[in-house]
Amino acid sequence: xxxxxxxxRLGIIxxxxxxxxxxxxxxLTELTPARADTDHLxxxxxxxxxxxxxxxxxxxxxxxxxxxxxxxxxxxxxxxxECIAMPCNTAHHWFDELTHATGAEIVHIVESVVEDxxxxxxxxxxxxxxxxxxxxxxxxQDRLLAAGYEVCRPSAxxxxxxxxxxxxxxxxxxxxxxAVALKAALAxxxxxxxxxxxxxxxxxxxxxREAMHCGLTIIDSNTALAQACLRRLxxxxxxxxxxxxxxxxxxxxxxxxxx
Amino acid sequence: xxxxxxxxRLGIIxxxxxxxxxxxxxxLTELTPARADTDHLxxxxxxxxxxxxxxxxxxxxxxxxxxxxxxxxxxxxxxxxECIAMPCNTAHHWFDELTHATGAEIVHIVESVVEDxxxxxxxxxxxxxxxxxxxxxxxxQDRLLAAGYEVCRPSAxxxxxxxxxxxxxxxxxxxxxxAVALKAALAxxxxxxxxxxxxxxxxxxxxxREAMHCGLTIIDSNTALAQACLRRLxxxxxxxxxxxxxxxxxxxxxxxxxx
Numbered sequence: 001x002x003x004x005x006x007x008x009r010l011g012i013i014x015x016x017x018x019x020x021x022x023x024x025x026x027x028l029t030e031l032t033p034a035r036a037d038t039d040h041l042x043x044x045x046x047x048x049x050x051x052x053x054x055x056x057x058x059x060x061x062x063x064x065x066x067x068x069x070x071x072x073x074x075x076x077x078x079x080x081x082e083c084i085a086m087p088c089n090t091a092h093h094w095f096d097e098l099t100h101a102t103g104a105e106i107v108h109i110v111e112s113v114v115e116d117x118x119x120x121x122x123x124x125x126x127x128x129x130x131x132x133x134x135x136x137x138x139x140x141q142d143r144l145l146a147a148g149y150e151v152c153r154p155s156a157x158x159x160x161x162x163x164x165x166x167x168x169x170x171x172x173x174x175x176x177x178x179a180v181a182l183k184a185a186l187a188x189x190x191x192x193x194x195x196x197x198x199x200x201x202x203x204x205x206x207x208x209r210e211a212m213h214c215g216l217t218i219i220d221s222n223t224a225l226a227q228a229c230l231r232r233l234x235x236x237x238x239x240x241x242x243x244x245x246x247x248x249x250x251x252x253x254x255x256x257x258x259x
Numbered sequence: 260x261x262x263x264x265x266x267x268r269l270g271i272i273x274x275x276x277x278x279x280x281x282x283x284x285x286x287l288t289e290l291t292p293a294r295a296d297t298d299h300l301x302x303x304x305x306x307x308x309x310x311x312x313x314x315x316x317x318x319x320x321x322x323x324x325x326x327x328x329x330x331x332x333x334x335x336x337x338x339x340x341e342c343i344a345m346p347c348n349t350a351h352h353w354f355d356e357l358t359h360a361t362g363a364e365i366v367h368i369v370e371s372v373v374e375d376x377x378x379x380x381x382x383x384x385x386x387x388x389x390x391x392x393x394x395x396x397x398x399x400q401d402r403l404l405a406a407g408y409e410v411c412r413p414s415a416x417x418x419x420x421x422x423x424x425x426x427x428x429x430x431x432x433x434x435x436x437x438a439v440a441l442k443a444a445l446a447x448x449x450x451x452x453x454x455x456x457x458x459x460x461x462x463x464x465x466x467x468r469e470a471m472h473c474g475l476t477i478i479d480s481n482t483a484l485a486q487a488c489l490r491r492l493x494x495x496x497x498x499x500x501x502x503x504x505x506x507x508x509x510x511x512x513x514x515x516x517x518x
Contacts, residue, residue: 006331007309008306008307018284023285026282029277037276037309038309039308042308044304045284045303047284047302048266048301049299049301071264072265171295
């Protein structure tokens, strides 16, 4: 195949969902220090929205998602790419199996988040806004605890239903309604003393700009993953702190009320 | 290769530039009537920003761009795709050569624009906001004239430099500055009696929402191309008029001043 001749360096397993992948691609582009087209990363993005529901597969122990992800990884490998990004947190449940199947580096979204927090977040108490599949798998909590963070769970019974609704609404294309639910979920975090809300589902990343006005620090997994990919591939340096894509630069100014 | 097993239906030749491609992918997603991920189109997007400058190649008679585009088409063909979209107007200079090289249908961006105008624009006098390469090639003017439109050229000497600046600024990531230049260019169109401004460069499509407040109808080539792809692939019907992605639905309400 002619893929390697194209010189693409990054492979993206996307479409999980598509709006979240578009958000990732846009942030990757905006975070690249570029004066012209040629300064940008050559990449191939597979948008595969027919991959079965990740949360259902985790909760039911199905291997259908893994099979689809492996097919995507094998296809990307044929392009001769150096790194793979999956702008879907829940899919990282199968990270180890996927990593063993490729010579490319799969950039882990949670490690990207932890790197991002190490650079710009001085607090300790964080909350995960994530799918039931991600929460059940435990890969986020393990890495956050290992990095010294306290993972808080808001006690309000409506917290997780609000997160679920926000994710579902983005997938259904009603982002304005999703933003209302996300802001309500973040208000619960803030009321219980959480210092940072982690947008640990890339559907929520689509609303990172709206989320930053909720009076707590917002860590966006799509922004973190984009930064990590650009660092691995040498397009930004370790010292560069570029948060403009997610509009997060003013986010740590405390005290703004949730709209 | 495993590409065909992925079931992707649309191939996108992107990265010309990357922000324009992200805009196309987002609009394609937003224009899809979907309640969940699985309702969306499976696709592969090649983002190849190292493809040489299209306008320079047209003005200098170079075949370097054609060679790169042919390599992209051959790679997409191996996925077993049905349609190809190029969210870059200038690249359509090489449409005939590319179409002969593939069994897939390359959806022509100008034919998409003309289809879009036939559905929603009742006027006649239009202006092209495009690269010098697109204008020099003539493929836009030919199709618009054949469809019965009058292609106007604002007489103000600063018109084309404003368009060029807007395109350049988007490629350099300074979209706010680009929007100022685009609005000034559209104000010249309006002052000279133009009824519709065609965003005939997909860098300008990134600002389709801002453009709609300039008191003339805006035809967005990225929105038109996305709609045409979704129609070809049966995701929307011929009768569906979906303009929400570009925020164009209120655009034809006359009389709003350019900000």
